[in-house]
Amino acid sequence: MGRSSETVIDRRIVVIGAGQAGLSTGYYLQREGLRAGVDFEILDANPTPGGAWSHRWDALTFSLVNGVYDLPGSPKPVADPDEPAREVIKRYYGGYERDRDLKISRPWRVVAVESIAGDRFALRHAAESG
Numbered sequence: 190m191g192r193s194s195e196t197v198i199d200r201r202i203v204v205i206g207a208g209q210a211g212l213s214t215g216y217y218l219q220r221e222g223l224r225a226g227v228d229f230e231i232l233d234a235n236p237t238p239g240g241a242w243s244h245r246w247d248a249l250t251f252s253l254v255n256g257v258y259d260l261p262g263s264p265k266p267v268a269d270p271d272e273p274a275r276e277v278i279k280r281y282y283g284g285y286e287r288d289r290d291l292k293i294s295r296p297w298r299v300v301a302v303e304s305i306a307g308d309r310f311a312l313r314h315a316a317e318s319g
């Protein structure tokens with residue numbers, strides 16, 4: 190890991206990661222009436238949507254995956270069985286975050302979190318991101 194820098198995020202809630210778990214968390218926070226980019230912030234180290242799926246190899250086609258859990262409030266993707274699963278999931282997750290305006294901040298690799306005064310967090314992140 191190279192240099193890191195520190196940013197103060199003035200949010201009550203910070204979600205680290207925009208894979209299946211982070212996107213689902215965003216959905217439930219919005220359902221509680223919280224606003225993305227105002228009341229909560231989702232940070233993701235990847236430059237594009239897809240979480241861990243965006244790092245899968247091409248040979249893992251959609252027909253070969255064990256199954257994909259649907260994100261809350263959105264049906265599972267329907268896709269060509271021969272298409273690489275990572276492309277299908279990138280599209281599925283990407284559409285999900287766009288449609289719900291989850292305002293994911295990326296690429297943003299958090300390396301440390303510190304609670305500071307009030308409701309604020311100081312997040313240390315890798316210098317190459319943000």
Ligand SMILES: Cc1cc2nc3c(=O)[nH]c(=O)nc-3n(C[C@H](O)[C@H](O)[C@H](O)COP(=O)(O)OP(=O)(O)OC[C@H]3O[C@@H](n4cnc5c(N)ncnc54)[C@H](O)[C@@H]3O)c2cc1C
Pocket residue numbers: 205206207208209210211232233234235239240241242253254255256257258297298299300
């Ligand atoms: C080889 C393999 C095959 C699999 N096949 C299937 C399958 O067929 N079907 C299935 O349902 N599941 C499968 N899985 C499991 C599936 O990939 C995981 O269950 C799912 O990705 C978990 O979602 P997640 O949101 O917890 O984590 P992830 O998808 O890993 O998302 C985490 C996100 O957080 C980001 N992040 C991590 N650390 C930081 C940080 N410090 N700062 C900022 N961002 C950060 C990452 O960049 C990533 O975008 C497979 C897993 C593996 C390893």
